Amino acid sequence: MTMSYQFGLIGRKLGHTFSPAHFNTKFRQMGLDAEYHAIELPSLDELRDLPKRYPNLKGLNVTIPYKKDVVLYLDGMDETARATGAVNTIEIRPAGDWIGYNTDVTGFQVGLKALLGDEACPPALILGTGGAAAAVAYALRSFCSQRDYRFVSRTPAGPDVIGYDDVTADLLAQYRLIVNATPTGMFPDVDAMPPFPVHLLTPRHFVFDLIYNPAQTLLLQAAATQGARTENGHRMLIAQAEAAWAIWQVHIPA
Numbered sequence: 001m002t003m004s005y006q007f008g009l010i011g012r013k014l015g016h017t018f019s020p021a022h023f024n025t026k027f028r029q030m031g032l033d034a035e036y037h038a039i040e041l042p043s044l045d046e047l048r049d050l051p052k053r054y055p056n057l058k059g060l061n062v063t064i065p066y067k068k069d070v071v072l073y074l075d076g077m078d079e080t081a082r083a084t085g086a087v088n089t090i091e092i093r094p095a096g097d098w099i100g101y102n103t104d105v106t107g108f109q110v111g112l113k114a115l116l117g118d119e120a121c122p123p124a125l126i127l128g129t130g131g132a133a134a135a136v137a138y139a140l141r142s143f144c145s146q147r148d149y150r151f152v153s154r155t156p157a158g159p160d161v162i163g164y165d166d167v168t169a170d171l172l173a174q175y176r177l178i179v180n181a182t183p184t185g186m187f188p189d190v191d192a193m194p195p196f197p198v199h200l201l202t203p204r205h206f207v208f209d210l211i212y213n214p215a216q217t218l219l220l221q222a223a224a225t226q227g228a229r230t231e232n233g234h235r236m237l238i239a240q241a242e243a244a245w246a247i248w249q250v251h252i253p254a
């Protein structure tokens with residue numbers, strides 16, 4: 001008897017999450033005997049025991065709050081994961097090694113290209129200092145050679161991590177790409193917005209909100225009202241999932 005290939009998403013609380021429906025639909029359309037599970041883990045200590053529950057496990061996605069801590073449980077990482085210190089995709093190799101990747105980097109590049117079109121990547125302000133912010137910074141460096149970016153944080157720390165109060169019209173004249181890498185405004189807190197001075201945005205600005213639910217956060221609505229060009233996290237979400245599949249599928253016979 002052949003056993004179906006198994007994949008999963010690990011996180012602490014998964015509720016309504018994108019990946020299981022996305023991958024299970026994809027597997028059905030491909031006619032592939034595979035299943036993708038939402039796996040809630042109270043702690044990462046159980047991670048390496050998962051093959052006991054899922055004996056044909058080939059790959060995992062990782063979400064909140066484990067993207068950073070999971071690196072301690074892996075046998076190796078590629079450059080994106082090492083550079084960002086965060087893993088959202090694990091490849092389980094046939095010999096048993098677990099290798100970490102960060103496909104949020106690829107996902108962000110796809111969304112950024114759609115947002116900027118033919119424009120060169122301008123200096124950027126990245127709201128937040130978590131795993132997604134690190135992936136954005138790495139993508140800016142590697143994808144568009146843009147090293148001029150600053151993080152904007154509720155707890156500023158020096159010239160590279162400024163506070164929301166430090167965002168002035170003068171600064172925004174130079175930093176024309178704004179990336180929201182905070183969860184502020186995400187469902188169900190749809191009435192929330194990062195404390196960013198949106199009234200200073202102009203039609204010269206690009207605003208990329210990594211949030212995909214709702215499709216238009218309060219931040220994106222306000223930015224669009226100011227005439228800025230906007231992108232939500234949907235394209236990034238699809239692209240990071242496709243990049244994860246590209247890693248896993250090499251272990252699935254054609």
Ligand code: NAP
Binds near residue numbers: 180
């Ligand atoms: P995280 O670690 O929970 O938070 C990121 C940062 O947001 C924190 O470091 C914090 O920075 C800031 N922050 C947290 N709460 C805040 C608040 N109430 N007000 C203002 N700032 C706040 O999240 P993450 O894993 O980096 O993800 C960030 C967002 O990106 C999430 O909404 C996630 O869903 C989204 N995301 C989307 C995709 C996609 O494919 N579209 C992929 C990855 C992530 P400071 O403490 O420095 O202010």
